[in-house]
Amino acid sequence: MDKELFQTMAQSIIDGEVENAERLARQAVEQGVDPLEAINKGFVVGVNYVGEQYAQGDMFLPDLVLAGEAMKAAVAVLEPEMARRGAERKMLGKVVLGTVAGDIHEIGKTLVGTMLSASGFQVYDLGVDVPLDRFVEKVREVNADIVGLSALLTTTMAKQRDVIEALDELGLRPKVKVMIGGAPVTGSWVDEIGADGTSEDAIGAVAVAKRLMGACPEPGEGAVIGRRVSR
């Protein structure tokens, strides 16, 4: 019976049905289903499927986003139950994310956040036009594993370097990996400013993040890992 429920859960993610995902999560709690199992055997299966379909070209960005939203909604319902049981979802890592100062472009960054979150990362999305200090503070506050810096403009791209330098000065750099993203970002820019990785799309970003956390040995398609790490 649980198996059937898990399948419906996965389907609610695949369909991007936020309300359905929420309802199924509540149902799981009411029926005493282990919330961790609900996530790992139910909802995550849907997220993985959507990711695969996207990579194959059979699903598209809105499918990813709505799957991510549905996943978020389901997890929000299940979290109090996990806390009550003293269970903890094993997160892949903590990611502080934002678009750098002077840049207000949101879509790409939010998409990466949604996919990272759906894939099991704890994501702290600081929004857009984020001052350098806020990145640094947040990294320190949550003891982040990864910081993600988005920039769409060639003029604001330099701010990615500023954040890395600030982290370096404060001695935080060895503890936190830096992922950068945005249309003007190239592999050589990653190397030039000493970042750890970048990706052209949100699915690739998840692969890079997993790789940086040592959770995924093979590099995903479209993923660029900075030389500092791949060496």
Added chain:
Amino acid sequence: MIRPTLQLLSSETVDRVVQEGIELLQDPGVRVHSPRALSLLGDHGVQVDLQAKVARIPAQLVCRAVETAPKSFYLYDFDGQPVVHYGGDDVQFDPGSTAIEFLDYGATTSRAPVTADFVRYVQLADGLPVLDAVSTAMVCSDVPQAMADLYRLFLVLLYTRKPVVTGAFAVETWHVMKDLLVAVAGSEEALAEKPTAVFDVCPSPPLLWSEITCENLMDCAQYRLPAELVSMPLTGATGPATLLGAIVQHAAECLSGITIHQLVNPGAPIVWGGSPAAFDMRTGTPPMSAIETVMIDCAYAQVGKSLGLPTHAYLGMSDAKIVDAQCGFESGISATLGALAGINMISGPGMLDFESCFSLEKLVIDAEIVGMARRLVAGIAERETPLALDLIRQVGHTGNFMATRHTKKWFRQELFIPSPVVDRDFRRNWEEKGSKDATQRAHERVEALLAAYRPKGLPADVIGQLESITLRRAQAAGMDRLPPR
């Protein structure tokens, strides 16, 4: 919703084209090299000069034929579904025909096509959903010429369930081709009820019906198999140099064909089509993708529509010799304009070199063009009321429309989503995938689609019938066994 359209002629000009076309059939009349047609015309009061084989057809007879010709009809696939609608402004596409050359991937020199090329072509066309019908696109050089026309149809019938655009090269082979279609349909009645193929019939410019095409035309009428008129004036060579003059000659030839056809069997389906060209005055070639050729095509279609008739044209081709930039822009421009003109059947995808050379890579590239052209003529729909007021207010200033149900609900209908033949990657991804150009990507898609091809599941006894009909013709032509497939 407005359906975007292209009209090149005023309605007054269209009327004058029709009027002059009708007058030309009275004086100087049309040359008809079929005794059967001449006698039929004579029986209906047409003044026939048997010596010169010229028929002077009175206006009244032409007008009656236009009236009895059906305004629309369907072609059916081999599952009995009506999938091609000849009529109105519906736009459908099929590959070009009939190539006598084949261009291998990476080659700059073409060669004569053989059975294996043709089979791969049919399997590929079968897997491209934007192609509504399959043409008998090439002449296989590994069978005798005397059976080359029916052999193409035989191979098409084995490997696809889509309707067929075809044509016969001789009077007798038309009947063999009809028999092949009957073998699949079950009976002549079933085939006439739900026709699965349309036969191209080509008058010779100016104003001549050769015996072969005229017999084909009349046989189509008799068995109620759709006929597609392919009138082909060459401006300044076998037709007037002015575009409008060529359009008048085209109209006269088509009207004469419709008259003969409807006299045989009033109400039999027939299509106002053509393959004119704006003759190239430097090289003496008939460019199928010159802008003036496209203009003549779109304009004659407008004339045909004014008579309420279904339409056809050869567009979406290129005169380039390889799959290059000229190939892309000529095919793109002409297919798009043809779609805007509302031409019911546009034949051309896959074809190069004045419609003489076929390329599988071009076919899959053209499929993307066809997808975009179809999207264009589908127009801009009013999906919601209010158009966007509620939505934009609801999303507010956050700017994230991607997470809305609205996006999920509509994006697949609003967008033509291309295959990987069309590159929309970020540059870095494109480079990482090997910096491939469109032709390289097209070749990969050809291989992928061919690998995904599934047999169409014709019953063994039907395959047996098709084989024995074809083999009989092969043996009559001096070939003991059909080439291996």
